[in-house]
Amino acid sequence: MQQVTYVPRYIFFIIKMQFITRLFLATLMTSASLVAHAQLYKCKQANGSTTFQDVECPQAASSTKLHAPQTVLPEIMKLSPNASGHYYTGLTINGVRVEGMLDTGATMVTISAATAQAMQIPLEGSATGRVQTANGSITTLFKVLPIVKVGSLELYSVEICITENSPTLIGMSALSHLKMSQENGQLILSKK
Numbered sequence: 001m002q003q004v005t006y007v008p009r010y011i012f013f014i015i016k017m018q019f020i021t022r023l024f025l026a027t028l029m030t031s032a033s034l035v036a037h038a039q040l041y042k043c044k045q046a047n048g049s050t051t052f053q054d055v056e057c058p059q060a061a062s063s064t065k066l067h068a069p070q071t072v073l074p075e076i077m078k079l080s081p082n083a084s085g086h087y088y089t090g091l092t093i094n095g096v097r098v099e100g101m102l103d104t105g106a107t108m109v110t111i112s113a114a115t116a117q118a119m120q121i122p123l124e125g126s127a128t129g130r131v132q133t134a135n136g137s138i139t140t141l142f143k144v145l146p147i148v149k150v151g152s153l154e155l156y157s158v159e160i161c162i163t164e165n166s167p168t169l170i171g172m173s174a175l176s177h178l179k180m181s182q183e184n185g186q187l188i189l190s191k192k
Contacts, residue, residue, distance in 0.1 A: 077151045079187045087187050091170055092149035093119040093160075098168050100150075102187070106171030107131075108161040109148065116162045121145070123162075131161060138163055150174050153191060 043057030079087045079102070091100040091109065096119040098111075116123070126141040141162040148158040150170055159173040178189045 075153055075191060077153055077189045079151070079189070080185065081187070089151040089170070090149070091168055093121060093145060093147075096120070097149075100168035100170040102175065103169040103171050104175060106169045108142075108159050108171045108173040110161045110163060110166050110169040110171060112166045112168070113162055113164055115168060116141075121160075121162070126162070131163075148174060150178070151189065153178065153189060155191075 044062045077089070079089055081087055087102040088099050089102065090097045091111075098115055098119075100109075100111075111119070121143065123141060123143070126143045128139065128141055130137050131140050142159060143162065144157055144159045146156060148155050148160070155174055155177045158177070161171075177192060179192055181188045
């Protein structure tokens, strides 16, 4: 007669959680390694405009190779909701600032093609894809930007989504870099 040993269900849960934790840490360490070695280029155009990008500048622009900063100073930003209960702050890319709504339901930072052009975001190397919005499926461009500023907080390696017509949404590709809490009706954001 075979002996059957009873193993409580929570043991399987613990083993599964240990595996998930190890997988998450391995992914995190790989990502941190990639970000730590990221290159950043400062491109000065003939017309005097300056952009920062993760690929070398076109030959018509003067190029300065930079490294993404490795130390992060703690910063805190407090936002009050508007009359509709939404939180807005500035989104700055390449020195151009626009107002954007914080949207935890949006996977990525989303901007319109006109805003991308005003921000002088180079579209070379962008991936094309489709996303599902509240209004249906649309074609979009995806790009990882080396530096994005949300309010006063500077973030690194943030994926954005460029659509034909979209309001500026500050989604989870930026917000996941931040700690968020609420206090006295204000949203408090700080770097992780």
